[in-house]
Amino acid sequence: MQFFIEVLVGGLLAGIMYSLVAIGFVLIYKASGVFNFAQGSMVLFSALTYVGVLELGVPAWEALTIALGVMVILAFIIERTVLRPLVNRSPLTLFLATLGVSFVLEGVAQIVWGAQVHGLDLGISDEPIDLSGVFISKFDVFAASVAAGLVLVLGVLFNRTRLGTALRAVADDPLAALSVGISLPKIWVVVWSVAGFVGLVAGLLWGARLGVQFSLSLIVLKALPVLIIGGFSSIPGTLVGGLIVGASEKLAEVYIGSLVNGGIEVWFSYVVALAFLLVRPNGLFGEPNVERV
């Protein structure tokens, strides 16, 4: 039983790390309807930039600011070269464009900062804490609280500020938003910058775990089932989705995986996501779309 709880808690905490990647994705989907496959590359790009600047001898806080600045510049570039020319195109086209963006980002990041693994130490130890017999990694708890804090902050940003209202207006009806004077390009830049910031946070936490390296960009494949379960347009949904994916994946690996030669983690979350979709085709918290002919 104690083993079960340990696996469960470990899975839940790992799941929150997935949600971190998914949050950036939801932000962009909500505000521009773009299915942003490049979120994983943005995680890689921002983390590599941070570590790269850090290795040049720049202090941590300044490196963080620089990395953030780079992500904002990136948002401007993407808005100019990708979003603006492709306005009003089909969602499929925009999705494919983000695939192109992710190729460019991965290539540039690795040419500039090299393909080797960079170590990253955030100063939080990975030692286990004993909670009445169940051991939980301190780092996992830290990551989980960062994720929870991020969801709260973004929740306030979206629901309590002028900017948030504008973002929601754009998400709801871009044409109506334009007609009341909301600047679409400005909103896009803001949203992609915020997504870049979320990517940076995710990149730092994952990078501290795995080392900052190319495989960070593959996290997007882990985040997809999370998104699907939570629904593309719900930030709290990503947390719930992350918890479900993390827990079920770890439990399945331990209890079912041993029966079938193991390694089922790679696809199990997708099957869970499919099962959820068959019951709720728009995810748990996604808005159902009404179709008119």
Next chain:
Amino acid sequence: MRRAQPKAKSLALGALLAVAFLVVPFIGDDYWFSAILIPLLVLSLVGLGLNLLTGYAGQLSLGSAAFMAAGAFATYNFELRVPGLPLLVSVALGGVVAALIGVAFGLPSLRIKGFYLIVSTLAAQFFIQWALTKFGWFSNDNPSGVISAPPLVILGQDLSSPVGRYLLTLTIVSFLTWVAWNLVRSPTGRSWMAIRDMDTAAAVIGIPIFRSKLLAFAISSFYCGVAGSLWAFAYLGTVEPHGLDLNRSFQVLFIVIIGGIGSIAGSFLGAIFIVLLPIALDHVARAFLVGIVDPSNTENLQKIAMGSLILWFLVKEPEGLVRLIEVGFEKVRQRWSRRLLPVASD
């Protein structure tokens, strides 16, 4: 916008086929057959398969490579376990197995729409690759999970030489292209396009959504499966599941986008582009960038080039290479007709 004359088109196509079947086998060398023409044809076939599903029926798939792997391993097992089965039959059966798997993973498309659907095809991609690696039965308990191809013999003719493999691939690809060309002009193809353009409206006018979508998955996966068998047996002579991973699926998707989504000729143009681009970039890098760019960065440069080209195509020519060529052809034709018939153009 006027398109090229149908008569001129079929003439050009006939000439192309004649060259491919009658001239190329005599003038090509082994490098061209093994390293360029065969992969080109096979990738065209996968691209065609995905184009039927995504370009015509509007269902996005990120699992093309998995269906290729399914077809390749199925063909291998038919050859291995059913003695005396003709090669073409086992290739076709490999396609059928891939089609059945495709239908299984296409089932969620009846309930899930749009981007949520990529979960299903991604599940196929990861699950099939996992199953082929983890269960030794599929690769006849070969410890590395890599299988080698059976001898390529059809009606007593040994086709193991590069020319033989080229002709085998070319024949199968031409035949399946002809089938696809007729298919998209049939009621089935028109139902697919109706569903792609708006499935609610298609349902309202009485198109059987259920059957059409599953048929699209089946036929598309059949094409991928046959292409997978050819990839394994005619191109590499061996197959391992890792060669048919998600990156390959993306590559197939790019073939479709760059060539022309919803176009049969586009699948071929896209494949030509994708096969030749790395070779061209390699030559450019060797000729101009020696000493400037670290050789280890060539792959990254290719990635950047590929990504930028995708963006460029999406922005400038969403209908792909096929449209670019049509427009170019039309311009040339207009200039010529003006020159030849100055009176008629007034």
